[in-house]
Amino acid sequence: MCKAKQLTRAEIVIIDGIRLGVIPDVVTYNTLIDAYCRFDSIDAGYSVFHRMREAGIDPDVVSYNSLMAGAARKCLLSRALDLFEEMLQSGIQPNIWSYNILMQCLFKLGKPDEANRVFQDVIISSLDPCPATFNIMINGLCKNGYTSNALMLFRNLQRRGFVPQIFTYNILINGLCKAGRMGAARRILGELRDSGHKPNAITYTTVMKCCFRCRYFDGGLEILSEMRSEGYTFDGFAYSTVLAALIKIGRIKESDEIVEQMQASGIEPDVVSYNTLINLYCKQRRFDDALKLLDEIEKSGLECDAYTHTIIIDGLCKAGNIDGARQHLNYMNTLGLGFNLVAFNCVLDALGKAGRIDQALKLFESMEVKDAFTYNILVHNLCKARRFLSASKLLMSCLKRGFKTLRSTQRAVLDGLRDSGYTNEARKLHSKIRLAQLLR
DNA sequence: TTAGGGTTAG
Incomplete structure (x- = not known):
């Protein structure tokens, strides 16, 4: 049963309870608000919130936190900030989680100074910051380009007795990798191991992706096998990351091996995994296999997307079948996928490379973007x-x-x-x- | 209630 249906059933149980004289309290309503925000929509959460008021039950800090978290999750950041204000105006005292969500929203809005001000207020207040408070700060600083400040905060906290969690290490490793500070990332990874924590699947995929980004492909593949030998289950994300990286550098034989491993592991491919496979087949000029996969996507109930068709178009172009590619481009337009700049650029390049420069110029003129x-x-x-x-x-x-x-x-x-x-x-x-x- | 990650073009 889907989550929304389960929620509807939960409400029916509550209504039955009311009929029998069991009046739902604030905890029951808060549970529903949180579940609706999580599994349905923020509006559905709001609707429970209003019904709660109509029933004469006053919302509390948990009701507001659930709504704020729901809004933040959906990137409705100003809505989350408005809720914080509304909570203050209603005379409800925010708790550490309200501040955590507030800081997260400010970071996501690209306002690290404001987030830092909130953090300083929390530190001097009577509120007890929790590990998540520090993690949100470190992550927010990294994401806003303040990696050095994040590292400084991490060290300061350690000096004051904060014991970093695997969460903290992963946040910092990711931030340092993305900032290109590989030496520092490696040091933190070493500290993670020394601390007695074991790197988890997130640590591995973070570092692996970083190796690929730095074109250190063998290092990335080593991590892949270490991850496997440690018993971590691989998912479609990890396989697609590796596969795409190998295809990009033309290590096609190894790509085939990864595909075999992926298929043997019984992972149900999603559209992105299929797209990556189609790209591999196109690079190998195995168009029949690529087209078979198109059928397989449709049969499995998934839908081909703009990437699928662009990969096919590029494959046809690279194989010299420009007219086939143009036909597919027209077909793509009929599917209602809209104008695709990458697909047009592929055809433009193919026309030029084939010496059909006047047709390329004509296509260029016709391009809306x-x-x-x-x-x-x-x-x-x-x-x-x-x-x-x-x-x-x-x-x-x-x-x-x-x-x-x-x-x-x-x-x-x-x-x-x-x-x-x-x-x-x-x-x-x-x-x-x-x-x-x-x-x- | 805080962490990561995949697909296309020069």
Whole structure:
């Protein structure tokens, strides 16, 4: 039975109770508010909240915390802040959890200074901060780019007797990895092991992802096998991470092995796992297998998404079947998936690479949205077709729009202009490029 | 009630 139905049944039980003279109290209502916010919607939680008032029962701090947490979970951050205000105005004293949620919302809103002010207030108040309070602070600081401050807070807390939890270590390791501070991340990982905690699945996937991001693929694969030997169950997320990383660097044989392991582990693939597999088959030019997977997705009750079709389009382009790719692009439009910039960019590049530059230009004109990829692709292909003046004009309009241009794109145009005798044009373009760099 | 993570293009 789904959660919403279970909740409806829970309410029926309460109504039956009322008929029998059992009046629900604030705890019963709070349980329902929390469950509705968690498994249904914040509005459903609100509805219970109002009915509670109508029944003459006053909401308490737990009722407000449940609503605030529900709003924060759904990223309705200003709504959560309004609830905090409303609680204060109703004369209800917020507890440490109200402040925890408030800090979390302020961090998510990109207001670390305000979150820090709340934290300082908590510290000097009579409220007892709990481990989650510190974890929320460390995480919020990391997420807002204040990794050094997060590390400093961590050390200060340790000096004052705070014993970090696995949560704390994971938050910090993730923050340091994302900030590129690998040495510090490694030190904290060592401290985690020394503390007697065992790294958990989250620690492993965090570090593994970081290895892949730094292009340290063998290190990532080692973590994968260590994780397996430690008995951690792998899920679709971990497999897709590894698989996508291997495909990207062209280690196709190892990709096949991962697919076998994934299939043997009995994990039910979701759309993203299917998409990653389709990408692998496309890279191997196994289009029949890729199309079989499309059928399998539909049969399993899942729906192909924009990624699925874009991967197919790119695969067809890379295999030289541009007309097939264009057909699939049209088909994609009929599915109501909307305009997909990546798919258009793939076709644009394929047309250019195949020497069909006029068709590429026509496609470019027809595109309702363009990005840095679009411009760089076309500029490169115009250079390939030795149409350097057009390439230069396009590159300038790309710079004017504030899009990033690749150094290789700039070089292709400048060299081409000079080699073809357009030295004035080359000088003009060069100064425009330098100006754009200065303004960045 | 606080932590991580997956898919496409130059």
